[in-house]
Structures are given as C-alpha cells and as structure tokens.
Amino acid sequence: MELTFLIDNNALVGTRLLAEAGLSMLIETDGKRVLFDTGYSDAFLANARCLGADMDHLDWIALSHGHSDHTWGLGMLLRYYDMTPRPDRTRAGLIAHPKALGAKRHRGIPEFGSLVAEDKLASYFDLKLTAEPVWLTDSLVALGEIERVTDFEKPAPLGERLEDGAFVPDDIPDDTALAYVSDTGLVVIAGCAHAGICNTVEQAKRVTGVDNVRAVLGGFHLQKAQPERLDPTADYLAALDLEGLWCCHCTDLAAKISLAAKCPVREVGSGMKLAF
Structure with a gap:
C-alpha cells in the first residue's frame, strides 16, 4: 500500500505545498485508488496536481465523517470534473455512513456538514451509504460505524445534527476509518477518530480478525x-x-508530546508518502 497525505494542517518543509485545517489522503493498493476525505477546500486538488496524483481515475471516495474539514472539498472535486470533462474518467464509488451527508451545525455556523447533498453526489458517484464494514479492495476495508467500548473515550457531542426533522446533539455516529491488512499486521487509518482512536483500533481488529497492529x-x-x-x-x-x-x-x-513520551510519533504534513 502507498499512502499520500494530500492535505494536513501542516506542510512539510521544502514541499511548497498547501496546508489547511483539514485532511485528505490518497491510498493505492491492490490496483485500486481510494481518496480518503477531501479537506475543506480545493487545496487537496492543488497539491494533487503538484504531486502528479491522478484524481480522474479513482475507484473509491471514502468519507471518515460529515464535517466540513473532511467533506467540503467534494464540491471542488465536482467543479473540477465539470470544468475538465474527460471521456475516460472513472465513475468512482463513494462510501460513507448513512448519517454523514446530513445537515450539521456548530457554534453558530449554519452548515457544519457536507455542502453537497446525497442526490447531487449520486449524479457523479455510485453511492454506498452504510453503517456496516465494506472491503474496498482485497486488503483495505472501511470499518463502518465504530463500536465505542473503552471507558476513557466517552462520547462527546460536537454541535448538532438534523435527525428526523429536528436538531439533536451530535455524538457523530457517522465517524469511521479504514484499515489495511498487510502481511505483518494492520495499518489503521483514521480521519478524526471522534469515536476514539483506541475504539477505532479495536474496531479494525474485530472487522479484520487481525490482532497485530503495525501503524496508526x-x-x-x-x-x-x-x-x-x-x-x-x-x-x-x-x-x-x-x-x-x-x-x-x-x-x-x-497531545503529540504526551503520546511521544511512550510511542514512536512521526512527523506528518501535506505531501508525505508512506509505504506499507
């Protein structure tokens, strides 16, 4: 598996790439190409161009959850598709939790969730909205709704979501992640881990049946x-x-300093490439 950080809050020194308070990754494995989240703007597209990362031949777009800093780039991707029509462009699948595309609001922001509605996205992508795990390739799985089992990662509502016509506190049930099964263990790939990063790792173990974890x-x-x-x-x-x-x-x-006291914390930034 090869993974490229298209957008992160930081950019690596010397890359001259963009950074923003968002996240987007391109994952390539088993002959498939998966875009995981799209950041907040078109910055992930600009970085993809600089990196030579092809956004026209994606097999899947996977959304970790519905917040703006992970989904608003979708609108920019659709604009790019409209402005640069290509007959050979792949029609990708788009996988997300059923509640990921609904309305959200937070701290007076009228829309904190996706700006592109489900019916509009269905014009461009083959939608698979499910709370169940789905294998995107032979070795890469979308984990579905994360079971919350740890006693120290308690659900903390962040804003509100529209549920049955009314806004309710949002404990982000749409939060999910990916896991890659390598020959030597799991690589767990989180978007925001609102459900808790430890809960996310435990979900990856349950879904894959693999206990050894190489990287998070x-x-x-x-x-x-x-x-x-x-x-x-x-x-x-x-x-x-x-x-x-x-x-x-x-x-x-x-948090990074605290984790680094016990764990092998590595640097991350826009443009970083990892191979497992």
Missing part, C-alpha cells in the same frame, strides 16, 4: 485533552508496540 495514522481528535483521556490513550497505543504513530490534523501539540 490520521487525526485522533485529541485537542485540549485531559490526563484522564490522554494517559490511557498513550498507554493503549504504547502496548501495541507500533512501528510508527503518524498523528496529525486534530491532534494538538500537547
């Missing part, structure tokens, strides 16, 4: 996290004996 990467949603959350998270991840922990996006500096 992506956003961990550890911002202003208190010791009662950070300490057991670091202990859990340290016990996995990872090759690397590539925490980024919604993982703040204090």
Whole structure:
C-alpha cells in the first residue's frame, strides 16, 4: 500500500505545498485508488496536481465523517470534473455512513456538514451509504460505524445534527476509518477518530480478525485533552508496540508530546508518502 497525505494542517518543509485545517489522503493498493476525505477546500486538488496524483481515475471516495474539514472539498472535486470533462474518467464509488451527508451545525455556523447533498453526489458517484464494514479492495476495508467500548473515550457531542426533522446533539455516529491488512499486521487509518482512536483500533481488529497492529495514522481528535483521556490513550497505543504513530490534523501539540513520551510519533504534513 502507498499512502499520500494530500492535505494536513501542516506542510512539510521544502514541499511548497498547501496546508489547511483539514485532511485528505490518497491510498493505492491492490490496483485500486481510494481518496480518503477531501479537506475543506480545493487545496487537496492543488497539491494533487503538484504531486502528479491522478484524481480522474479513482475507484473509491471514502468519507471518515460529515464535517466540513473532511467533506467540503467534494464540491471542488465536482467543479473540477465539470470544468475538465474527460471521456475516460472513472465513475468512482463513494462510501460513507448513512448519517454523514446530513445537515450539521456548530457554534453558530449554519452548515457544519457536507455542502453537497446525497442526490447531487449520486449524479457523479455510485453511492454506498452504510453503517456496516465494506472491503474496498482485497486488503483495505472501511470499518463502518465504530463500536465505542473503552471507558476513557466517552462520547462527546460536537454541535448538532438534523435527525428526523429536528436538531439533536451530535455524538457523530457517522465517524469511521479504514484499515489495511498487510502481511505483518494492520495499518489503521483514521480521519478524526471522534469515536476514539483506541475504539477505532479495536474496531479494525474485530472487522479484520487481525490482532497485530503495525501503524496508526490520521487525526485522533485529541485537542485540549485531559490526563484522564490522554494517559490511557498513550498507554493503549504504547502496548501495541507500533512501528510508527503518524498523528496529525486534530491532534494538538500537547497531545503529540504526551503520546511521544511512550510511542514512536512521526512527523506528518501535506505531501508525505508512506509505504506499507
């Protein structure tokens, strides 16, 4: 598997690529190409052009959840498709939780979720909206709705979501992730891990039947996290004996420092390429 960070909150020194408070990755494995999230703007497209990453022949677009910093780039991708018609362009599948594309609001922002509605996306992509795990390739699986089993990663509502015609506190049931099964163990790929990064790893183990975890990467949603959350998270991840922990996006500096005391934390930024 080859994975490229198209967008992260940081850009690597010397790359001259864009960064924004969002996340997008391109994953290539088993002859398939999967775009995981699309960031907040067209920055992931600009970086893809600089990196020579083909956005015209995708097999899947996978959304980790419905928040703006992971889905608003979808509208820019559709605009790119409209402005540059190509007869050989692949019609990709788009996989997300059934609640990922609904209306969300947060701190007075009228729309905190996807700007492109389900019916519009269906004009461009083959939609698969499901809470169940789905294998996207022979070795890469979308984990479905994350079961919340740890006692230290308690659900924390973030804004509100529209449910049956009314807004309710949003505990983000649409949060999901990917897992890659290599010959030597799992690579767990999170978007924001609102369900908890440890819960996400446990879900990956259940879905794949593989207990050995090589690497964990992506956003961990550890911002202003208190010791009662950070300490057991670091202990859990340290016990996995990872090759690397590539925490980024919604993982703040204090969390990275805390995790680095026990885990092999690696640098992340727009343009980084990893191979497993």
